[in-house]
Amino acid sequence: MIKHALNVTREANFAEWYQTVITEADMAEESGVRGCMVIRPWGYGIWERIQRLLDDRIKATGHENCYFPLFIPLSYFEKEAEHVDGFAKEMAVVTHHRLIHKDGKMIPDPEAKLEEPLVVRPTSETVIGAAFSRWVQSWRDLPVLINQWANVVRWEMRTRMFLRTAEFLWQEGHTAHASVEEAREETMKMLEVYRSFAEECVAMPVIAGEKPENERFPGAVSTYSIEAMMQDGKALQAGTSHFLGTTFSSAQDIKFQNSEGQLELAQTTSWGMSTRMIGGLIMTHGDDDGLRVPPRVAPWQVVIVPMLRDNDEDAALIDYCKGIQQELARQYAFGEPVRALLDLRAAKAVTKRWGWIKKGAPLVVEVGGRDMAGGNVSVTVRTDLYKEDGKLNSAIVARDAFLAEAIGRLEAVQKALYDEAKARTDANIVRDIADFAGLESYFEGAGKFPGWVEVEWARPSGAELDKVVERLKALKLTFRNVPNDAAPATGTCIFTGAPAVERILVARAY
Template identity: 40%
Template sequence: MNQLTKRSENYSKWYNEIVVKSGLAEFSGIRGFMIIKPYGYSLWERIKQELDQMLKKTGHKNVYFPLLIPKSLFLKEKEHSEIFSEGCAIVTHSNLSKYMEKLIIDSKSKLQEELVIRPTSESIIWKTYKRWIQSYRDLPILLNQWGNALRWEMRTRFFLRTTEFLWQEGHTAHSTETEAIEEAKKILNIYTYFSEKIMAIPVLQGVKPYMDKFSGSDITYCIEALMQDGKALQIGTSHFLGQNFSKAFGVQFTNYNGEKEYAWGTSWGISTRLIGGLIMSHSDDKGLILPPKIAPIQIVIIPIYQKNNKNDINKIAEKILNILEKEGVRVKYDNRVVYTPGWKYHEYEMKGIPIRISIGPNEIKNEKVEIFRRDTYEKTYISWIHLKDLIFKLLEDIQKNIYQKAFRRTEKMILKSDNYDDFKRKIKNLEGFVFAHWDGTKNTGKKIQEETEATIRCIPFPYKKEKGKCIYSGNTSLQRVVFSKSY
């Protein structure tokens, strides 16, 4: 198998190669649309399974709304539609099959109303809420949808920025402003827990500056992570919508006092971008490194056959396989004879399987198995009799080690700057999160981005007031914000 380009030589090329060579995805031939292969989709299924359980435990229920949204609905909330319309795809005709041979579109096939392929679902959901919500007794509504969305992208990259992507989008309606804000913050904390405890990616919580908030929202909360190259990646967002969509769609309810008022809303989501973040947070020059809690396969067992030992090895391997499966471990026994053990070692290192168990003649003789850790490349020998007792501790140790490595790296890349020359040097040479004063104006943020490529990632939690001067304009600032180059 061909080796990967080193991260130090060409980080972007390394990333694209690791996606393809590990079997996560490949190009489809249509710009911005990728084919997610079985291994990549199994990783998305793990993300979906873990996060879905967390959302259901907090009272959210899954639902599915149509992919196509009538244009008139989409345009209802002005701020929302103005921004998202730039990346929309629209269906204008139907019943084209009899015309496709000549590539002719007949006027008879034109739709009476054009349909927007959803970039996000607020409009169609709030149209539906108008029918569902009449009284305070109907609230809150806590919905979640797993599906896909489409937003045209000029520059695309596997998982990180694709025209079509898979995602989870939550939509809730509440009777009070306080309850809706609490919901948006609760989801942010769920995303934070999921990122740090399941995906082993340390994140920074914060609020987007007013000019970067989600269109149609009052507040956008976010979590940001640093990748190995020092660039930031937005992991997830949670939006307090205020009453913007309820007013646009006329969603009113009768409150406790018998008075009519508009509902309060939230929306929030993560996407297949998480897979890109997982790759760039942990992987190395030999392939993926996956935290055990999210890995589709936690352990792979590889036999080393020689002459007449196949039956003996199979018996031990299958016994270990059955024990681990009964304990809920996601384990695979690769007993294919068309590939050598060395080829398999390389394959599963590339795929980032946390633990590899090898069983050969020496292991049979000594009643032990060889344990290989993908995160540290350490090899140990463990008696197969005690394997069940030790395997969970080992998986836990690997999970913690992967997180701590990412955490220590992130800590080193959290910087502070008090003047523009120093800021430019740090952004150019060190990258990372740079905490610096900003005067709060859109124009200053734009100028800094034009000159350094760094953007304001968030106003960090917890809010800490600290008087200072904006690094660019010199005007008064009340607190630092987080700048970084980003994906």
């Protein structure tokens, strides 16, 4: 019987386990400001890795970074009714620009009320659209391909760290094109960037596909997403890409003269990925000992812990460890120098070891005086933590052998995490349910952590779709997406009985 590092298991209480991982891995904490969290170094370090790797891919596909204002005048939002209605209920509004003392307190100065209130951006289509309308005059100015890394605010009433917070960090790409074809191609290209990034860097298998009408971004013609299966069987939308057609170009007047000299509205897109991805990483890879971070996004891939004894031998031990650290930093894993930390904090080695296990560092290397004397190190691999007898699986390895194998081990951890999640996802999508009763009985009988169901449907619209959505809601289910690589439909819609046109994923979701 293994004694795990956390005091709650996934099986016992998944929501509590999730929060425990965040706390025990020092990733984030409540800030005291409603709905906002403090992202601590280990959590932020993972975000920095995500930023670096995703930014490289965004730039490699021809986009440049810009920065647009945090505040958006109300009038910008009023121009596009569907968009503003989609966000109006959760907008933080700035109304004053000065504080004064009154009765021993500070209050907003009634004399410093803004003529027009400003909204703290929940997303930037409107303010970026206004810039595009200045930038785009001729077909020669197109395409415009930009991205920004920013904070956004959506005033959520029920928040959960990383998954749903009032303020969150993200990137939002915005592009303008001369034709529908080109804008649709961009939308799909960025969806593919998200898919490959999630799978290759975060080791998170995802299903890319189109959202149904009721799940579209406010103002979008088509919305696509990548959906990942968490260990409790719920779906997490981990990135979205929108074809916006002329919704924002007509609202913000983004017009260009085409090569025939006629004025046309530009076709725009937008796409985003956020700190939510870190919540997805936790629920994909975490286990009952804490987090497991895929090496490509780990702030530290190897942590070296010298077993210091506050005696004369410590200096030699530290030197020995520094040598290992330097040798590692000269090697490349996944095309970048290995990130190896030498942990010299004033704490017991065993406390450090378990701290790094809970944080999910891929490789933990401990070195005591005896190891050093034998030219060895003791290696713990985060994805292979216990022996069959339940004891910690730390192996004594010759220093040089460890250095020769380190890159291979990191690659193996990256692959093991992906393979495990991929096998779980594949094993938990049911594709043979042919009617609504079958759907109901699957979710009634599937136990605590049901998987996903992929069913055939006729793509109902409007009021007919609303009714279907209500029926799903009663089962706590939602539509996720129509997978790009789903098999063709051959039967009838399980919701309407009409001839089916495609297959769609149904799941509980975050």
